[in-house]
Structures are given as C-alpha cells and as structure tokens.
Amino acid sequence: MSEDSKPIVVPNPWDKLRRYTPARIALGRAGTSLPTKAHLEFQLAHARARNAVHHELDVSALETSLKARGLAPLVLHSAATNRPMYLQRPDKGRRLDEPSRQGLVKMAHGEGGYDVVFVIGDGLSSFAIEENAAPFLDAILPSLADQKWRLAPLVIVREARVAVGDEVGELLGASMVVVLIGERPGLSSPDSMGIYMTLEPRVGLTDEARNCISNVRREGLRYDLAAHKLLYLMTEARKRGHSGVHLKDEAETPSSALPTGHKSFLIESS
Amino acid sequence: MRYSQSVGSHSYTFDGLRELMAKASPARSGDYLAGVAAGDDEERVAAQMALADVPLKTFLEDHVVPYESDEVTRLIVDEHDARAFQPVAHLTVGAFRDWLLSDAANEKSLAALAPGLTPEMAAAVSKISRIQDLILIAQKCRVVTKFRNTIGLKGRLSTRLQPNHPTDDPTGIAASIVDGLMYGNGDAVIGINPATDSIAAVTTLIEMLNEVIQRYNIPTQSCVLTHVTTSIEAINRRAPIDLVFQSIAGTEAANNSFGVNLSVLKEGFEAAQSLQRGTVGNNAMYFETGQGSALSANAHHAVDQQTLEARAYAVARKYKPLLVNTVVGFIGPEYLYDGRQIIRAGLEDHFCGKLLGVPMGCDICYTNHAEADQNDMDALLTMLAVAGITFIMGIPGSDDIMLNYQTTSFHDALYARKALGLKPSPEFEDWLLSVGIFEKGDALKLADTLPTSFQRALAHLH
Structure with missing residues (x-):
C-alpha cells in the first residue's frame, strides 16, 4: 500500500477511544469486513482460549510447586473419565470416582475434624490453576495459620466441577470447603481462576449455598485482595453459621465506587 | 396414549407425546444429559415417522407438561384460538409440514394462523423438518x-x-x-x-x-x-x-x-x-x-x-x-x-x-x-x-x-x-x-469521516 493512494484498509477515526475500554473497537475495515490483522488476532485469542479448555493440568509441576511450600497434596479424579465426558456431563464432574472416594475416607480426621479443606480443580481452564493457584495460596495461608484454622490436607481433583468440593469436604469431615477452579475462559482472559467457599459441604448442595470470588488472575483481581475477601467470607460464614446467598459480601466494592453521576463524553455538555 | 411405529422387523413404542417428541428431536447433548433422547438414529427416525402421523388436534389434549401443575401449559391451552386453528385443524404433523411448504402458506395465512398454533405443534413440525424447510417456511412469516x-x-x-x-x-x-x-x-x-x-x-x-x-x-x-x-x-x-x-x-x-x-x-x-x-x-x-x-x-x-x-x-x-x-x-x-x-x-x-x-x-x-x-x-x-x-x-x-x-x-x-x-x-x-454515517445514495456504504456531532463529542477527550 503506497502512502499517497487511498488505503485498502480504512482506519476508524475514533481509534483514540481504544484506551477507554478493553473491547475490540476501532478495528478498521476492509470493505465493510474485518481486516486481516484483526481477524487473525481474534483467531489467536480463540486458539488460546481453546487450549486453556483442553490443556491437561500439569499435576506433577503443581505438586512440585506445592511441596516446595510444605504442602503435600492428594491427587484425586472426578467421575468424568475424560474431557469430552467432562464437557457433556457436568453431573460426572461433580462427583469423585470410586478410588478417590475410598482414598479420602481413610484420610477422614477422627477427632474434631478439620475447619477447612482447600480443593484445587482444573475446571474449564488448567492455565488458570497453573498460573494462579500457588501464588493465591501464598496470599491466604499465612493468615489462616495466624488465626489457627485447622487445615485438611490440600486436595487436587482432575476433571473437576465446583460441586466436587462438597463430596471432598463431606468425606473428610471438614466444616468448610474452598474450591480454587479454572473459570470458563474468555477470549481476552483464558487464565481466570474462581474461588468458591461453602460451609458444611455435603453432596447435593447447589450454587445458592456458595460464595464466589471471580476473575482472580494477574490482570484481574489481585491475589492479596482476593485473599482478603475470602478470609472475610470464611470468618463471617463460620460466625453466622451459613454461607451462600444469605451471606452478603460486605468486603466487596464500597457503594461510593459505583459510577453514579459519572457521565460519558457522549453526553457532556458542549 | 401410546404411539408405535414399525420399521422393518422392529416395532418401537413411545409412551405419550412427551416421549415421542423427545425421541423425535434431532440429536443434541442436553437431551442426552436429561436422559430423554432416542437410543439411536433408527429409533429417532421411527419416532419422527410416528410423530408425522399424529393429528395436530392431539396437541390440544395430550399435554407434555400437566395442565394442573404448570401455568405455562394453562396459558397455552386457555388462550388457544380455535378459529385461527381451523385451516389446519384436520392435518397431521406431517401434512402440516407439507402445507407449510405449499403456496397455501403465505405471509397473510401464516399471520392469521399464528394464534391457532401451540408451541408444541410448532416444535413437532420443526423436528421433522430439514434446515432448508426451517429457512423457507420462516422466510414466509412476517412479524412487525x-x-x-x-x-x-x-x-x-x-x-x-x-x-x-x-x-x-x-x-x-x-x-x-x-x-x-x-x-x-x-x-x-x-x-x-x-x-x-x-x-x-x-x-x-x-x-x-x-x-x-x-x-x-x-x-x-x-x-x-x-x-x-x-x-x-x-x-x-x-x-x-x-x-x-x-x-x-x-x-x-x-x-x-x-x-x-x-x-x-x-x-x-x-x-x-x-x-x-x-x-x-x-x-x-x-x-x-x-x-x-x-x-x-x-x-x-x-x-x-x-x-x-x-x-x-x-x-x-x-x-x-x-x-x-x-x-x-x-x-x-x-x-x-x-x-x-x-x-x-x-x-x-x-x-x-x-x-x-x-x-x-x-x-x-x-x-x-x-x-x-x-x-x-x-x-x-x-x-x-x-x-x-x-x-x-x-x-x-x-x-x-x-x-x-x-x-x-x-x-x-x-x-x-x-x-x-x-x-x-x-x-x-x-x-x-x-x-452522514452512511453515504447518501447508497444505504450500505459507510462514510470515511466521523459525523460532526460525534466529532464534537470526541473533542472532549484528550
């Protein structure tokens, strides 16, 4: 394309708006279609998100990194034997397979039980776990030690849905379960981790019994902030005797942070 | 009511419209997850054949979700317009598909028919339709x-x-x-x-x-x-x-x-x-x-x-x-x-x-x-x-x-x-x-420059 002829790809004269949103705006156009560059960038983002879904969790690397922190995880498997089954049968991903169940029963704490068990599940993005699980534990575990929480052995579950934590918690006799899990990957966020806390976990609970902290990743919610929120939720759930929709997350954004009265450039008086 | 269909030497039976409709449905993971899908392709086509023979009138009596326990069923049944239904009241599901593809079905007759159709009738005929049928028939409908x-x-x-x-x-x-x-x-x-x-x-x-x-x-x-x-x-x-x-x-x-x-x-x-x-x-x-x-x-x-x-x-x-x-x-x-x-x-x-x-x-x-x-x-x-x-x-x-x-x-x-x-x-x-977002004279040609009113808005930003 020479400088003096009309460009084949027509740029959008509002490209300075790009800095106000992560949305894919001002991509320009070839005719009225997506230019090659923007088209292939999208394809790459989709390929990465697909990889996040289908990439198998590197359990041995995760174990090594956890052991270096003095944690000795148990590695279990859900009843979903492979990824295609996992994707089509969410019910299978919510339960443990038989060997995992038997292994856990042996670990149940006879006297007094555990205050909390942390469960790491691959979920829909192994990248999320590989990137974020260990650094998040670094942010939360010291506070739990200070407050004398009795922790069950750390558990890793492959092909896991959030609710598999209920069965883990129930079999171990833990009073609470915290599940760290790979969230459904977005095109621009393939490595986002979710954290779900449930008091008195048992098989058959639904989402209304849980509290969720979402979008934990380097470009999203910071580990220390997520740990702060989780500690608040854990403490409040224990104090009030319930978790879920009735436990309001008052550690959340204060109402003054809402965009009330904040106008956009489109309607500022000229 | 039971429905049955013989295919070769095999006879399939379906217990009620609910099961017949589910098994006639083209394969999809959600129906397998629910455990209602046909066991295999042959059973699916047998169900589609049996469904094609069901009179449309049957849908007014055999409800897939009970009338007593579901207000959506009550809405469907109570507000059914029997007069609007009249032109197709004598047809089976299969004959209804043929009617929809025929010249008798046009923008006017389809608009008049709509209040006489129940969702289950529409779903049933979709299950025995190919993609081109779904396109051609929908194209005749006009909802403004x-x-x-x-x-x-x-x-x-x-x-x-x-x-x-x-x-x-x-x-x-x-x-x-x-x-x-x-x-x-x-x-x-x-x-x-x-x-x-x-x-x-x-x-x-x-x-x-x-x-x-x-x-x-x-x-x-x-x-x-x-x-x-x-x-x-x-x-x-x-x-x-x-x-x-x-x-x-x-x-x-x-x-x-x-x-x-x-x-x-x-x-x-x-x-x-x-x-x-x-x-x-x-x-x-x-x-x-x-x-x-x-x-x-x-x-x-x-x-x-x-x-x-x-x-x-x-x-x-x-x-x-x-x-x-x-x-x-x-x-x-x-x-x-x-x-x-x-x-x-x-x-x-x-x-x-x-x-x-x-x-x-x-x-x-x-x-x-x-x-x-x-x-x-x-x-x-x-x-x-x-x-x-x-x-x-x-x-x-x-x-x-x-x-x-x-x-x-x-x-x-x-x-x-x-x-x-x-x-x-x-x-x-x-x-x-x-x-001036589109160029005058051609409703599909985008202008190269930003309209003045939007230029002014963007000027607020630095």
Whole structure:
C-alpha cells in the first residue's frame, strides 16, 4: 500500500477511544469486513482460549510447586473419565470416582475434624490453576495459620466441577470447603481462576449455598485482595453459621465506587 | 396414549407425546444429559415417522407438561384460538409440514394462523423438518413490531448494539456505542448487560442511554437487561426506561428459578406500557430465551429442550414484545455440544418463534468450551439472514468482554446486509443517512469521516 493512494484498509477515526475500554473497537475495515490483522488476532485469542479448555493440568509441576511450600497434596479424579465426558456431563464432574472416594475416607480426621479443606480443580481452564493457584495460596495461608484454622490436607481433583468440593469436604469431615477452579475462559482472559467457599459441604448442595470470588488472575483481581475477601467470607460464614446467598459480601466494592453521576463524553455538555 | 411405529422387523413404542417428541428431536447433548433422547438414529427416525402421523388436534389434549401443575401449559391451552386453528385443524404433523411448504402458506395465512398454533405443534413440525424447510417456511412469516422504529419488515435486518463493559464504566460503554453506531448497528435496541444489578447502578445506565438517544436523535430504544422486578422498581422511581427485559423459559418451575411468574411478567408489561415512550408503536418488552434453560434449573419435566424452548415463546407473545432473542450457544456444550447442534437449534428457534408470531432474533454465539468457531457462526448467520431473522447482536470484534463469550460483530451485521441486500429499519436507515454515517445514495456504504456531532463529542477527550 503506497502512502499517497487511498488505503485498502480504512482506519476508524475514533481509534483514540481504544484506551477507554478493553473491547475490540476501532478495528478498521476492509470493505465493510474485518481486516486481516484483526481477524487473525481474534483467531489467536480463540486458539488460546481453546487450549486453556483442553490443556491437561500439569499435576506433577503443581505438586512440585506445592511441596516446595510444605504442602503435600492428594491427587484425586472426578467421575468424568475424560474431557469430552467432562464437557457433556457436568453431573460426572461433580462427583469423585470410586478410588478417590475410598482414598479420602481413610484420610477422614477422627477427632474434631478439620475447619477447612482447600480443593484445587482444573475446571474449564488448567492455565488458570497453573498460573494462579500457588501464588493465591501464598496470599491466604499465612493468615489462616495466624488465626489457627485447622487445615485438611490440600486436595487436587482432575476433571473437576465446583460441586466436587462438597463430596471432598463431606468425606473428610471438614466444616468448610474452598474450591480454587479454572473459570470458563474468555477470549481476552483464558487464565481466570474462581474461588468458591461453602460451609458444611455435603453432596447435593447447589450454587445458592456458595460464595464466589471471580476473575482472580494477574490482570484481574489481585491475589492479596482476593485473599482478603475470602478470609472475610470464611470468618463471617463460620460466625453466622451459613454461607451462600444469605451471606452478603460486605468486603466487596464500597457503594461510593459505583459510577453514579459519572457521565460519558457522549453526553457532556458542549 | 401410546404411539408405535414399525420399521422393518422392529416395532418401537413411545409412551405419550412427551416421549415421542423427545425421541423425535434431532440429536443434541442436553437431551442426552436429561436422559430423554432416542437410543439411536433408527429409533429417532421411527419416532419422527410416528410423530408425522399424529393429528395436530392431539396437541390440544395430550399435554407434555400437566395442565394442573404448570401455568405455562394453562396459558397455552386457555388462550388457544380455535378459529385461527381451523385451516389446519384436520392435518397431521406431517401434512402440516407439507402445507407449510405449499403456496397455501403465505405471509397473510401464516399471520392469521399464528394464534391457532401451540408451541408444541410448532416444535413437532420443526423436528421433522430439514434446515432448508426451517429457512423457507420462516422466510414466509412476517412479524412487525414498533417502538421508536419499525422492526421486522421484509428486506430488513436489525441489530442490538451490545456495548457491555466489565465494570459498567460509562466512558467504556460510550466508546463501544460510538463504534457500533458508526458501523450502522443499534436499530433493534442499544442493550447493556449490567455487571452490577443494583437499582442505583442500573438507573445510572438507563439515564445515560436515554441521554445519548435524545442528544443524537437516534430513532432507537434502550434497554438495561436487569431483572423485571428491578425495572419495575426503576419505573416507580421515574427512570426513563424504554424496554423492560426478562429471561423466560417454557415451564412454570423454570420461570420460578428466574424469579418470575406470569403475574410478575404482567406487572412488568403494564409498567412498560404505562410509560408510552415509543413514538411509532408501543411494543415495550424484550425477552431472552435459550434451549436448555429449563433442564439447567432442573425444571424440564422430562420434556426435550427444543419443545420447552418453543413453549417460552408462548409466554413471550402474551406480552407483545418488541424483541425476543434466543441466546443459542451461550449455555454451553452440555446442552448444545458443537457448531452443528448450535446451528440446527438457532434455526429451529427462529422457525418456531416466527410461526408463533414472535419477533424472533438470535444471539448467534458460542463459548470457548463448545466445539464451535467463527466459521460455524458465519454459517448460522448466513442461514438466519436468508430465513429473515428479525435481529442479531452487534458487538465490537465479536468479543463480549463482560459475559466472556463470542457473538456476531458490527462487521458481521454489515456482511449479512451486504451479501443479501438487507437494510436496517427504515427510520434508523434515514438517521444513518442524515447524520452522514452512511453515504447518501447508497444505504450500505459507510462514510470515511466521523459525523460532526460525534466529532464534537470526541473533542472532549484528550
């Protein structure tokens, strides 16, 4: 394309708006279609998100990194034997397979039980776990030690849905379960981790019994902030005797942070 | 009632319309998950053959969800228009498919028939139809609705401009609105899925959209897709709401899981009507649906997901909506596994919606854990555009950064318009030409420069 002829790809004269949103705006156009560059960038983002879904969790690397922190995880498997089954049968991903169940029963704490068990599940993005699980534990575990929480052995579950934590918690006799899990990957966020806390976990609970902290990743919610929120939720759930929709997350954004009265450039008086 | 069908030496029996419909349904993961699908392809075709022989009248007596325990069934049965049904009352499902393909079925006769059809009849005939039938028959249907512009006319394709932002930032949202308008999108609605559902946050967005529409004299309507009860509360507080939104489904129990029932919807409908903010009409509801929602709420009564989806349109049509949108690929692969299943489902939903007289649009979309990609969406977009889809979504670069899924882009809408010679709604088209977004004389040619009014707005930014 020479400088003096009309460009084949027509740029959008509002490209300075790009800095106000992560949305894919001002991509320009070839005719009225997506230019090659923007088209292939999208394809790459989709390929990465697909990889996040289908990439198998590197359990041995995760174990090594956890052991270096003095944690000795148990590695279990859900009843979903492979990824295609996992994707089509969410019910299978919510339960443990038989060997995992038997292994856990042996670990149940006879006297007094555990205050909390942390469960790491691959979920829909192994990248999320590989990137974020260990650094998040670094942010939360010291506070739990200070407050004398009795922790069950750390558990890793492959092909896991959030609710598999209920069965883990129930079999171990833990009073609470915290599940760290790979969230459904977005095109621009393939490595986002979710954290779900449930008091008195048992098989058959639904989402209304849980509290969720979402979008934990380097470009999203910071580990220390997520740990702060989780500690608040854990403490409040224990104090009030319930978790879920009735436990309001008052550690959340204060109402003054809402965009009330904040106008956009489109309607500022000229 | 039992239905049976012999195929060769094998005889299949089906216990009631519910089982017959489920087993006749083209294969999809959600019906396997629910345990209601046919055991194999032969059983499926046997069920389709048996279904083809069922008289349409049977659907008025054999209810897939019991009348006594479900208000959606009661709505369907109690409001059935027997007179409108008359022209096809003597037909079986199979003969009805033939009738729909014949010249007897045209824009006028289909519009007259709509109140005489139940969702189950529409679902049944879709199950024995190929994709080309779903397209050709839907293309004959015309459902026109109005608020500040006219939606659904022949040769028109409208878009919802969906400027979502992960934190509802007004500047970020406005940036996406500019992008969409400059690509000729936004005539169906400018509709935001809010990240925060509080009444204060929702009202802020409603007021902002209202000001943008007024400031630039855009002949379109706004919507913040929040729960109907939140919209009612906002209306009570005098928020300038155009369209009242709600997700709906095909059973009473599934609607309950969304926190609604028919009387709450009626309240929302009446609140929306009372504002009289439309200029050319007063269709003031916006509904979203999608196959699999009843099963995911464990409220499916062992009915297949496509039949339940069609029943949601009976709920929708009661409240004279401006727009109804099947969000086809959002729910995930446990309900629609891959591109093939998503494409078929999108066309079924559009077909059933149009037969029932609903202004049907489609969120042509997929998630990253479904076996689908942009090529599948292009195929579905092209087929739906040929079928006369009322509206599609428009979003920057196909990437919804709030809801984390992919839907059609502003560019995609222009592709469909260009490939098939379709235009936006007439009032919106006039506006695009008058402000200079489209070049005069050619309704599909974008101007190279920004209209003056928008240049001025951008000058506020440094």
